[in-house]
Amino acid sequence: MSDTKPVCVGLILAGGGSTRMGIDKSLLRREQQTMLTFSRSLLSTLGLDTHISGGRQGMADVTPQAGPLGGIYSSLKTLQSDALLVLPVDMPLLTPKLLHQLMDVGERLGVPVCYEDCYLPLYLPVNAGLRNYLDEVFAEGSQQPRSIKKMLSALGGKQLPLSDRQPLINANTPEEWQSAMALLAGGHDQQ
Template identity: 40%
Template sequence: MLTGMVLAGGRSSRMGQDKAMMELGGQTLLARATMLLEHTGCDEVLVSRNQPGYVQDLVCEAGPLGGIYTVLQQIPSRGGLLIVPVDMPALSTGLLQALVEVGRISGRPCCYQNCYLPLYLPVSATTCAIVHQELQEGGGSVKSLLDHFGGIQLVCQRPSQLQNINSPTDWQGYTSQFTPTEKEAIRP
């Protein structure tokens, strides 16, 4: 079983508006991320977002690891979890499928070099316990989780696909570099 997870719980303070609801090519970033996970082969997609109707963090103010922990509590302790941030609109199914393939074969978490999200995370009772421990120690991060499990970092041939959109300047730069046809081509 492969569960998809969209991290969309941030405050978007640098952007000045809710990034998840920003539109690109007539689609919100949240809808794009959800569709991307579906097209990558996820059996189920959950959205970590501290609003009614979404998966809300059990541990407040714990960042991405808090969202991951919450979702791990809601899914079976088997299979894998494919995690994407809502603010990476250039991600592709190919990038995500590579993470899933290497992660499944190795049985270890898998991300791209110097970019801890998107992330494939094998799901087990041990994974849940380690994430819980990281949160209890207070300094938990996705990087520390990867380090704990000896995570694999793949080389990305097109690093621009891993660009986070965090500010209006980032958004303008991102949207100006693609023609309308290219914007549709990156659509999941």
């Protein structure tokens, strides 16, 4: 067994239609930066090269409108890495500390890792098992659900407990966005 740390790449999922928000969520401004810039800075803080799936600036989806799993699948057609740290572009309270914990546990155990009942952000080892699973799910005529939850179950993923769930709030509507911005203005811990 090698003592070499796996090469992990950051992947921001920015391909959703933002229909409930009414505007592109990646362009929403969190303090002085867009959500896309904020997401990049989170991954940069961890020393990760960052790539974007979907949206105007990201890699095109192999299978259009296939949700987060489709973004992951599409990225694997282009990126070369041992692991992905995947986050959605709509989590304005996410912290580097939480992402670092996912990476630490994922690298140690060699399995996909997320937080309990929240499938993104996600540490995802890139291996033959993952590639085979996604190839089957996205095969023409496949009836398998395109679900991160199902993928985690199939690949023996681990869900970590988390007492403070506020950092995992994702803003899909203007009301959710305003609520998250109120928490941020109120000094929500951003470690």
